[in-house]
Amino acid sequence: MTSATRLPWGSLNREHIIRAALNIARTEGVNALSIRRLAADLGASRMSLYRHIPDKDALLDLVASAIAEHELGIPDPDDGTWDQRLTELAHAMRRQLLAYPGLVELLTTRSNTSTGGLRLAEAILDILYTAGFEQQDAARYYLIFVDITLGRVHRELHGDVVAPKRTSNLLAAASKTPDEFPTIDRTSSALKDIDQDDIFNAELDLLINGIRAATRPAARALE
Template identity: 55%
Template sequence: MASSADQQPPSRRAWGSLSQARIVAVALEIARTEGMEALTIRRLAADLGASRMALYRHVADKEALVDLVMNAIAEHDVVPPGIDEGPWPHRLRLLATAMRRQLAAYPGVVDVLMTRANHGPGALHLVETILAILADAGLDERQAARHYLIFIDLVLGRLHRELHGDPIAAHRTASLVALADKAGGHPRLRAAEPHLRAVSSEEIFEAELDMLIEAVKAAKS
């Protein structure tokens, strides 16, 4: 039988002890371990041991909470240390790899980014970092703007496909080969089959970055 102590409701925080920094830290932990779908004002209040009304003094609503979390990820996780050092191709690749890895660590974040913009200071720092790398590559403002958009599309698009239905996934290759077996013929597909199966998402990502880097080099020449 549960003791009276076990039946007590969770203790509430002392008045004035809640801060936006603490709210964001706990929200990030929920997003990292359970995904953005689990991040609600009710859940956050429970984890903080605070009332929802106490949270609303720091965060206006769920949309504002998501904005805070997205900004914190961009500000603290995405841009790696040493991003200002070394040749620009190395820096661009380093940033792309960090973005893909860190955004994947928060389930549901890339889905949010595909449907809404992140306009916080962390996002602005990320954009400025990308544009600075492209400027160091020798691109003018028009070229840098174009290749910035290509970079964002490449990184977010590849990650979104990896999480929600990658056209290079092994099961898609298997179904294609099975169809060829049933239809007969198609010698080139049969010869390519083992090589198609061997290609990983990581290799595709690196190859796409190679192509982007070559496109940047061509644009400045």
């Protein structure tokens, strides 16, 4: 929808606004969102938008909440074991965070207090309680999960120490004097093959395996 197509009077609603805002965020990035731009895409006046959204901060909160609630792939409680659900959720979060330029910054500053952000936190904690943890451990692994998932995406977008280009630079420098750095030379082909998907999968595996190991003593204590 463009500014050339005007909405009929009184037809604008929150669903229209969210759909248009998500489209802008997905195609141009969160930073492109504004009341003026949204009004133009909806074919509506800014004043009509202000009846639903008081300002840009509220708009950003609305977008963050909608993405967290509807597009991050929160698994159903009956969909698999706790580790399958946590793995599925982590991959869905990463896909969507990379799909929306600027979203990871928005989620780290806003969505934890929105309805969508709260439901996401509720889902992660529920998975951890299902795994058998008590409050302290569930809280700890919840924060680690969020840190790994959002942190990895943030690094990929804003300077990753394990980015393929950095690895290539390392290997190129070491190859000038391979006798001085024989271990790097020995590992060079493997280092070339590892990408950011591999890194994320490995980080997630380490977390899941760590949680799995931690649940065993807890389960024995309940016996």
